[in-house]
Amino acid sequence: MTDFDGKAPVLPAIQMGPREKLRLGVQLVTLLILILAVREALGYRDLARYFPVFAGSLGIFACVFGIFMDQVRYKKGIPAPKPAIGEATLFIPAESSRWTDWPLVRAARYIGWILALGLLLAQFSIAQLGPVYVALFLFLESDVRWWRAIVYGGLALVLILFLSVQIGIPIP
Amino acid sequence: MIEAAFEALGMILEPSRLVYVFLGTGIGMVIGILPGLGGAVGMAILLPFVFGMDPISGVALLMGMSAVTTTSDSFPSILLGVPGTSGSQATIMDGYPMSQRGEGSRALGAAFSSSIIGGVIGAALLFATLSIARPLILALGSPELFMLSLLGLSAVAVLVRGAPTSGLLGGAIGLMLGTIGFAPATPEVRYFIGEWTYLLNGIPIAIVALSLFAVPEIIDLLVARRSVTRAEYLEATKDQNVLTGMLQGVRDTFSNKLLVFRSALIGTAVGFAPGLGGSVVDWLTYGAAKQSVKNNTFGEGDVRGVIAPESANNAKEGGGLIPTLLFGIPGSASMAILLGGFLLLGIQPGPTMLTTNLSLTLSIVWTLVIANIAAGFLCFIITRPVSRLVTVPMSKLAPFLLVIMAIAVFQSSRTFGDIALFVGIGIVAWFLKQVGIPRPPIMIGFVLSGPIERYLHISISRYGWEWLMRPGVIILGLITLLIVVVAIKQATTQVSAFAVLAAGDEEPAGTEGGQE
Numbered sequence: 001m002t003d004f005d006g007k008a009p010v011l012p013a014i015q016m017g018p019r020e021k022l023r024l025g026v027q028l029v030t031l032l033i034l035i036l037a038v039r040e041a042l043g044y045r046d047l048a049r050y051f052p053v054f055a056g057s058l059g060i061f062a063c064v065f066g067i068f069m070d071q072v073r074y075k076k077g078i079p080a081p082k083p084a085i086g087e088a089t090l091f092i093p094a095e096s097s098r099w100t101d102w103p104l105v106r107a108a109r110y111i112g113w114i115l116a117l118g119l120l121l122a123q124f125s126i127a128q129l130g131p132v133y134v135a136l137f138l139f140l141e142s143d144v145r146w147w148r149a150i151v152y153g154g155l156a157l158v159l160i161l162f163l164s165v166q167i168g169i170p171i172p
Numbered sequence: 173m174i175e176a177a178f179e180a181l182g183m184i185l186e187p188s189r190l191v192y193v194f195l196g197t198g199i200g201m202v203i204g205i206l207p208g209l210g211g212a213v214g215m216a217i218l219l220p221f222v223f224g225m226d227p228i229s230g231v232a233l234l235m236g237m238s239a240v241t242t243t244s245d246s247f248p249s250i251l252l253g254v255p256g257t258s259g260s261q262a263t264i265m266d267g268y269p270m271s272q273r274g275e276g277s278r279a280l281g282a283a284f285s286s287s288i289i290g291g292v293i294g295a296a297l298l299f300a301t302l303s304i305a306r307p308l309i310l311a312l313g314s315p316e317l318f319m320l321s322l323l324g325l326s327a328v329a330v331l332v333r334g335a336p337t338s339g340l341l342g343g344a345i346g347l348m349l350g351t352i353g354f355a356p357a358t359p360e361v362r363y364f365i366g367e368w369t370y371l372l373n374g375i376p377i378a379i380v381a382l383s384l385f386a387v388p389e390i391i392d393l394l395v396a397r398r399s400v401t402r403a404e405y406l407e408a409t410k411d412q413n414v415l416t417g418m419l420q421g422v423r424d425t426f427s428n429k430l431l432v433f434r435s436a437l438i439g440t441a442v443g444f445a446p447g448l449g450g451s452v453v454d455w456l457t458y459g460a461a462k463q464s465v466k467n468n469t470f471g472e473g474d475v476r477g478v479i480a481p482e483s484a485n486n487a488k489e490g491g492g493l494i495p496t497l498l499f500g501i502p503g504s505a506s507m508a509i510l511l512g513g514f515l516l517l518g519i520q521p522g523p524t525m526l527t528t529n530l531s532l533t534l535s536i537v538w539t540l541v542i543a544n545i546a547a548g549f550l551c552f553i554i555t556r557p558v559s560r561l562v563t564v565p566m567s568k569l570a571p572f573l574l575v576i577m578a579i580a581v582f583q584s585s586r587t588f589g590d591i592a593l594f595v596g597i598g599i600v601a602w603f604l605k606q607v608g609i610p611r612p613p614i615m616i617g618f619v620l621s622g623p624i625e626r627y628l629h630i631s632i633s634r635y636g637w638e639w640l641m642r643p644g645v646i647i648l649g650l651i652t653l654l655i656v657v658v659a660i661k662q663a664t665t666q667v668s669a670f671a672v673l674a675a676g677d678e679e680p681a682g683t684e685g686g687q688e
Contacts, residue, residue, distance in 0.1 A: 026607050030341065034348075051625050052351045052362050055617075059344030065660070066337035106395045110570075111599055114387065117574055118595035121588075130575040137571035141394075144568070152568075156575060163579060 031063040113137060127164070131157040173303050180534030183228055184542065192229045196236025197543045201550060203237065204244035206569070210257035211241040212505040212612075213389050216381035217573070219513050220580035223378075227517040228535050234513050235539040238506055239291060240547035242485040246283035247551075250478070251276055260485065262454035266470060266477030273473060277414040281421020282475050283482040284551045286432050289425065290483030291544030293436035294443070294490025299537050301494050306526045309498050315639035317499065317522065318627035319648035321620050324501030326652045327445070329613040330659035338609045340656075345609075346617020347624070349375055356622060357629045370589030377512035379581050379593050380618050385505065386577055387598030388605045393566040418552060424475045431461060431476060432483045439484030443491025445503065453488045454481035486544060493540075497525045497533055500623050505612035508619045515622075522623075 034056045120129050135153030138144040144152065184190065196218070203214035214237050222230035245260040250267035263283065270279040312320070325347075329339035352363045353374030361372060425432060435457040442453040461480035462470045470477045495501045500521035502508035514521050525533045581594040601611060631639040639645060 026604075026609070030345070034344070051355070051628065052348060055344050055347035055351060055621070059341055059348070062337045062340035062344060066341065103395050107391055107602070110391045110394045111602070114391070114574065114595055114598060117578055118591045121578060121582075121591050126575065126578055126582075130578075134571040134575060137574075138568060141570075142565070142567040152571075156572060159572065160575070160579070163576075 028063075028067070031060060031067075034059040034063065113141075127157070127160050130160050176530050177299065177534050177537070180531045181538050183531060184232060184535045184538045189226070189229045189232055190542075192225075192233040193236040193539055193542050194546060196233040196238075197240050197546050197550070200237035200240035200543070201244040201547055204241035204257060205247050206564070206566075209389060209393075210245075210506075211238045212381075212385045212509060214238070214241060215506050215509040215513070216378075216385045217577060217580060219381050219509055219516070220378040220583040222513055223516050223583055225517065227519055227532055230513065230517045231519075231532065231536055232539045234510055235536055236543040238510065239486070239489050239540050239543040242482075242489070243284060243287040243291070243544065243547045244551060246280060246287070246478075246482060250279045250283060260454060260481070262458035262481040263478055265458065266472070266474050269471075269473035270475065270478070275417060275473065277417030278421040278424070279475065279478050281418030281552070282424045282478050283421070284418075284548045285422045285425040286435075286479040286483040287486045288544050288548035289432050290436040290439060291486035291489065291548075292541055293433065293483075294440050294487030295537050295540035295544070296490075297437075297440045297487070298490040298493050298540070299534070302498075302526065302533065302537075305494075305498060309523050309526055312499075312523065312644070313642075314627045314630040315635065315642050316644040316648065318624060318631055319645050319652070320499050321501055321624045321627060323648050323652045323655070324495060324499070324503065325613070325617055325620050325624070327655050328503065328616050330656055335608065335610070336656070336659040336662075339613045339659075342604075342610050342613035343617040346614040346619075347621045348617075349380065349614070350618040350621025351625070356626050370585070370587060370593075373585070375593060375597075375618075376581075376585060376590065377509075377515065377619065378583070379590060380597060381509045381512060381615065382577055382581055383594050383597035384601045384611045384615055385509075386573070387594075388602040388611070390566070390570055390573060391602050392605070394570055396566075421475065425479055428476055428479055431465065431480055434464075435461065435480040435483040436487035439487030440491035442484070443488030443503065444494050453484050457481050457484035490537075490540060493536065497521055497536070498523075500620075502616055502619060505615050508612070508615040511619050515619075 117129075117133060120133070131153035134156035135149040138152050139146055139149035184193065199218065200211070200214060203209050203211070215234055218234060218237055222233060225233070241257055242260065245255070245257040246263055246267065249255050249260040249263040250271050253264050253268035253271075255261045255264060267279045267283065270276065325343050326340075329343035330336040348363070353372050354361055363371070438457050438460060439453050442456060457480045458470075458477060461476060462468060465476050468474050468476060492503050492507045495503050496507045496511055498521075500511065502511045511521060519525075519529060519532065577594070578591060581590045583590075601614075604611065604614075635642075
């Protein structure tokens with residue numbers, strides 16, 4: 001599903017790659033959150049408060065076990081598993097050395113588009129914003145000519161009005 | 173039961189409801205054709221729109237969509253060698269070589285006809301199970317249902333990617349997300365952050381489903397920047413005699429009746445088992461077919477290598493519905509979202525699906541049958557125009573999808589909190605996908621958190637701690653423990669295998685699994 005060409009760079013032994021470090025970081029942060037959650041829940045004895053402890057304990061078990069396994073792998077000098085097709089090219093550009101083409105940078109750009117949609121919706125109605133958003137996205141990200149982008153924006157407006165009027169969905 | 177089945181058929185054939193079956197079928201076909209988007213993403217996008225609908229129509233829309241993504245996903249698999257959904261990966265093995273030597277339409281004909289038959293067999297097996305399982309299901313009490321939910325969650329967590337720790341972590345995150353807000357039985361508030369009253373009622377399921385599945389897929393598809401050129405597409409569909417080729421494919425399917433039936437049986441069984449689902453079923457049946465079919469040329473363009481996985485991946489929907497409907501335990505992400513749809517429509521899965529909601533349950537069986545047949549025939553009729561959808565790049569579809577998703581999530585509680593959570597969870601979900609924490613257990617943990625907590629509360633209120641001594645509870649508890657222990661042991665063995673491979677300067681294989 002990516003530009004991945006099947007020739008993944010092999011990470012040297014006894015060195016945690018960025019992916020492993022990131023995974024360890026996520027596990028540690030999650031562990032901290034779960035400990036805080038359980039600590040909060042332990043102050044209460046009834047079932048409603050006890051239940052989240054169940055979830056938290058399961059998570060702590062998973063985190064501790066995961067960290068243990070990562071450490072075992074690290075100590076034994078086992079190289080990181082070869083990335084399967086469709087993953088793990090996030091930090092290593094597959095085809096181009098331009099930093100703007102790095103998958104992580106591209107992902108950040110698209111996350112930015114989603115954030116922008118959320119933030120703009122706080123200020124505007126989607127009926128006003130939706131067509132402009134679609135046109136801008138297509139013009140800037142899809143190499144669509146400006147007049148076509150406007151046509152697609154119009155299509156988005158029709159779609160929004162259809163959802164609003166025909167199906168009776170209230171539009172934000 | 174037969175009378176109830178005909179009554180349900182009458183209900184689903186009402187024009188106002190049938191239109192939703194066909195609408196769902198149409199949407200499912202488009203979702204299946206677009207590489208990278210599968211049944212779970214489609215269902216997540218549709219989920220918010222079913223709120224407030226008549227239950228039969230709402231379920232018809234969702235099931236119509238879900239049932240056919242595995243039919244139309246044959247287009248990209250066969251014509252371009254790109255899996256349309258995670259359940260059509262094995263189809264590429266023989267479908268794409270056939271397409272390259274000018275037999276694309278024959279492969280498509282075989283895929284569509286075996287999909288129709290597989291889907292109908294899956295629905296028939298679902299119906300048969302409903303009839304047989306009825307007395308057993310009605311005998312289950314809250315303690316057994318609690319243990320069954322726990323079993324389902326554990327199985328999904330440890331089996332979904334072959335990475336039990338990540339799966340368990342995902343399940344725990346889902347359970348935690350599901351416990352936010354008021355407790356179901358008492359007025360206790362959990363994880364109430366600051367003064368944000370939005371969280372008091374918990375996180376709406378539609379937002380979790382969309383954020384977990386649709387947002388990460390769209391970001392990754394945009395990042396992947398897949399470019400299927402028109403030239404490649406035309407090369408793949410170069411055989412001009414489409415009708416003759418398709419009829420030949422249908423004849424191939426009927427001359428391999430036993431293979432179709434056997435693959436459908438495997439598909440239903442895999443669909444029934446929690447945690448296996450879409451990405452495994454096609455490879456399992458492909459492997460089984462390769463072992464059992466004599467004089468095969470699998471991997472070089474053997475039509476039987478298309479028939480087996482396509483029959484199975486449509487049949488798995490019927491199998492997946494068995495635990496979802498009867499126990500309220502989803503075996504895959506799309507079934508978890510469907511379960512969320514039931515809750516939005518005011519339907520409580522479990523034993524009531526065989527008593528008060530029997531007609532609704534049977535209408536689902538009919539929806540499966542109708543959607544599979546309709547999608548199969550539609551694929552035959554409009555092959556050429558529809559197959560061109562595979563050439564549409566995600567960068568042109570993404571803004572439309574994002575705007576529709578923003579409208580969809582806003583239906584949950586109609587406050588800005590919906591949008592904020594959608595964006596926030598979506599970004600976190602993308603991050604989790606990158607670090608290899610599977611998302612189906614998160615979704616299933618979220619959906620099951622309510623029933624698990626409710627069943628636990630009822631069990632303790634009614635039986636005290638004696639419910640733990642019930643035979644059914646002990647058996648189910650032991651099975652759950654066994655599944656977790658075996659999975660952890662396998663993970664430990666995997667580490668040892670890595671060590672052996674590292675010593676030999678070899679790279680171990682990746683462990684990527686499907687998300688569906």
